[in-house]
Amino acid sequence: MTIGELARASGFRVETIRYYEREGLLPRAHRWRDNNYRDFDKEALARLHFVRRAKAAGFTLREIRELLDLSLTPGEACGEVEALLSRKLAELDRRMAEMHRMRENLAALLASCRAGEAEGACPVLRAMRQ
Amino acid sequence: MTIGELARASGFRVETIRYYEREGLLPRAHRWRDNNYRDFDKEALARLHFVRRAKAAGFTLREIRELLDLSLTPGEACGEVEALLSRKLAELDRRMAEMHRMRENLAALLASCRAGEAEGACPVLRAMRQ
DNA sequence: CTGGACCCTGAAGTCAACTTCAGGGTGTAG
DNA sequence: CTACACCCTGAAGTTGACTTCAGGGTCCAG
Numbered sequence: 301m302t303i304g305e306l307a308r309a310s311g312f313r314v315e316t317i318r319y320y321e322r323e324g325l326l327p328r329a330h331r332w333r334d335n336n337y338r339d340f341d342k343e344a345l346a347r348l349h350f351v352r353r354a355k356a357a358g359f360t361l362r363e364i365r366e367l368l369d370l371s372l373t374p375g376e377a378c379g380e381v382e383a384l385l386s387r388k389l390a391e392l393d394r395r396m397a398e399m400h401r402m403r404e405n406l407a408a409l410l411a412s413c414r415a416g417e418a419e420g421a422c423p424v425l426r427a428m429r430q
Numbered sequence: 431m432t433i434g435e436l437a438r439a440s441g442f443r444v445e446t447i448r449y450y451e452r453e454g455l456l457p458r459a460h461r462w463r464d465n466n467y468r469d470f471d472k473e474a475l476a477r478l479h480f481v482r483r484a485k486a487a488g489f490t491l492r493e494i495r496e497l498l499d500l501s502l503t504p505g506e507a508c509g510e511v512e513a514l515l516s517r518k519l520a521e522l523d524r525r526m527a528e529m530h531r532m533r534e535n536l537a538a539l540l541a542s543c544r545a546g547e548a549e550g551a552c553p554v555l556r557a558m559r560q
Numbered sequence: 561c562t563g564g565a566c567c568c569t570g571a572a573g574t575c576a577a578c579t580t581c582a583g584g585g586t587g588t589a590g
Numbered sequence: 591c592t593a594c595a596c597c598c599t600g601a602a603g604t605t606g607a608c609t610t611c612a613g614g615g616t617c618c619a620g
Binding site: 356358367382385386393394395396399401402403405409 | 524530537539
């Protein structure tokens, strides 16, 4: 798969894919011998899908690289891996809880907005104070 | 309340608070006439709490400013407000769904990690392919 | 009345995550 | 054989969200 095809398949731009390769989120792609073009496999596409989801979940590129690197450890050195994973999980749970509260806030706000305002000003401020 | 007190109460740094004021996330603080020090009220603290939660929920500063600005609209011009809010809500739901999937991935990964690997390599790759 | 903790401003610096640029090679349809 | 879409590299530029810096005023405990 050329970089352009991978871009179309993954939804990332060509330049971004090159950047990700440089940053170690993708393994250095193997090259078509004669023209020096990159040649990607299914694996690369799977990684990009993972990257997209991880980004949507709020992980940084550095963290995503760490997660991806875990997948390549021999399975032996699993202790440190486990620690990292549970830290990430706890963090994710915290963020999800925040998002849930945020969602409640916005939904209540929207509802009262639709109900057409008893009071003078939108009640965001009330919602805001937690 | 001085900026330093507000910083301690909110958990944001003094410099960050000045920056947020510049960027319109806080209203221009009123000043102690003689010494030109800012004087903040409870309202400012409430806004900063909201900012913290909104950031944790993945909103950008620009979006947070938009949300805060909604709270100041007269309640009359509510239609456009409603549109913005439901866009944000939908977006939030998408992100929460992503995070949920991510969480499942990581939890499964952690479980198999703890179970001590039947196969050779960590099964992140499997989890990764969705 | 001085030392240290606090406040002010405007400008420059930093970091992550890209994007754009300059300058050049490749491949194929007409 | 040339026009056009694609590929390459290294370096510089951009954006968002801060942080640091330079240079200065304020306040109060000892």
